[in-house]
Amino acid sequence: MRGPRSRGLTARLARCALVVGLLLAAAACGEPGKDRVTIMVPWSDTEFKAFYSVIKAFERDNPGIDVEPQITRALTQQLDAAVAADAAPDLAVLPSVGAIAKYQKQGELKPLEVRTESYVEPFRSLGMREGKVYAVPVKADVKSLVWYVPKAVVPPPPENWPALRARPETWCLGLESGLVSGWPGADWIADILLAEEGADTYEAWVSGRLKWNSQQVDDAWTAWGDLIESGDPEAASTRKFSDATDQMADRTCSLGHGALSAMGLPADGVRDGTYTFVTPSPKALEVSADFVGKFSDSTSAERLIAYLASESAQRTWVNRPGYAISANERVTGYADPAQARIADMLRSGHTLCFSAADAMDPDVTAAFYRAVLDYANGKDLEGLLDALERVQQTAERETPAFAAPEPLCATPSRP
Numbered sequence: 001m002r003g004p005r006s007r008g009l010t011a012r013l014a015r016c017a018l019v020v021g022l023l024l025a026a027a028a029c030g031e032p033g034k035d036r037v038t039i040m041v042p043w044s045d046t047e048f049k050a051f052y053s054v055i056k057a058f059e060r061d062n063p064g065i066d067v068e069p070q071i072t073r074a075l076t077q078q079l080d081a082a083v084a085a086d087a088a089p090d091l092a093v094l095p096s097v098g099a100i101a102k103y104q105k106q107g108e109l110k111p112l113e114v115r116t117e118s119y120v121e122p123f124r125s126l127g128m129r130e131g132k133v134y135a136v137p138v139k140a141d142v143k144s145l146v147w148y149v150p151k152a153v154v155p156p157p158p159e160n161w162p163a164l165r166a167r168p169e170t171w172c173l174g175l176e177s178g179l180v181s182g183w184p185g186a187d188w189i190a191d192i193l194l195a196e197e198g199a200d201t202y203e204a205w206v207s208g209r210l211k212w213n214s215q216q217v218d219d220a221w222t223a224w225g226d227l228i229e230s231g232d233p234e235a236a237s238t239r240k241f242s243d244a245t246d247q248m249a250d251r252t253c254s255l256g257h258g259a260l261s262a263m264g265l266p267a268d269g270v271r272d273g274t275y276t277f278v279t280p281s282p283k284a285l286e287v288s289a290d291f292v293g294k295f296s297d298s299t300s301a302e303r304l305i306a307y308l309a310s311e312s313a314q315r316t317w318v319n320r321p322g323y324a325i326s327a328n329e330r331v332t333g334y335a336d337p338a339q340a341r342i343a344d345m346l347r348s349g350h351t352l353c354f355s356a357a358d359a360m361d362p363d364v365t366a367a368f369y370r371a372v373l374d375y376a377n378g379k380d381l382e383g384l385l386d387a388l389e390r391v392q393q394t395a396e397r398e399t400p401a402f403a404a405p406e407p408l409c410a411t412p413s414r415p
């Protein structure tokens with residue numbers, strides 16, 4: 001049980017120093033005499049500022065609670081280490097939907113008394129196990145977006161991948177992202193496979209029922225390779241994703257793929273339509289979310305996670321910098337027109353399929369990212385896909401309890 005703490009200044013400073021040593025940053029160290037709630041998050045810059053504004057609103061309404069965000073760029077490793085050392089935070093953003101099942105089976109993740117009926121599928125069910133809520137999707141994204149500058153790309157990009165392969169524009173391409181370098185390509189390949197083969201094939205691939213060296217998966221990789229050929233793929237393996245999207249501004253490249261929150265586009269340019277998007281997967285969209293789960297029995301932590309899931313907090317969050325999207329169907333007031341368009345896609349009858357790499361066995365995901373970098377650097381695709389299939393089979397033997405979360409895809413209706 002984690003209850004109120006009243007400690008001296010020396011002990012508090014020591015604890016703060018430990019947090020800073022373990023993590024890249026600690027946003028705050030709490031005031032003596034208050035009930036402390038720790039929450040581990042991966043966000044930085046504008047995304048963190050938006051989140052922190054929500055936290056400050058919670059603290060104003062709950063003056064006896066002090067929230068201490070712990071920021072880490074190595075969320076998977078840091079959370080695993082903290083749990084193993086019996087030093088887990090009260091709350092944490094979970095590194096994948098697979099982690100929800102893992103921590104729940106280990107008895108580490110606590111069930112929540114939080115209402116999530118207003119969250120659209122598949123987000124709602126992915127946070128549940130055995131009829132109980134274990135995680136809340138506090139921040140959602142749509143990944144199936146192709147961004148461009150209308151004044152520079154005429155006519156507008158077509159809304160299907162085969163036609164895009166025939167276009168002359170250069171793609172903005174960056175695959176470097178620290179420990180998870182390769183993820184932009186993994187998302188892109190998954191998006192192509194979903195659009196070309198449909199949700200059933202997508203789910204079969206993510207679950208391991210469709211082999212990595214199948215024709216459908218090979219075709220998706222090949223299509224991606226054709227698309228990026230003009231964007232210097234070898235250089236892209238060491239180019240930061242954020243640097244690549246910056247090149248759209250000076251017309252070094254013309255098209256970019258990814259979620260709005262990841263693109264790093266200037267807010268005023270998105271708001272006034274200087275940058276806009278099309279969806280090459282008009283019927284089925286690849287989506288993702290940041291889920292928060294609870295690792296302690298703290299009643300204050302329960303209060304915080306209920307607040308983060310509330311319509312009030314979600315409405316505040318989506319209208320702060322950082323381009324958050326809410327999976328709560330009742331949150332519809334977006335000041336930014338582009339955000340409003342994207343949010344409406346979650347409630348407009350599209351089939352929504354959760355990000356493939358976020359639902360795979362962690363070893364398979366890591367191998368997927370490495371293969372993306374190797375393919376960009378010119379390695380043979382057949383050999384890479386055969387190797388990925390071997391990783392898949394090894395993972396199934398060594399972690400037979402792991403299963404891809406369900407339902408991975410769903411088609412919510414407009415309320």
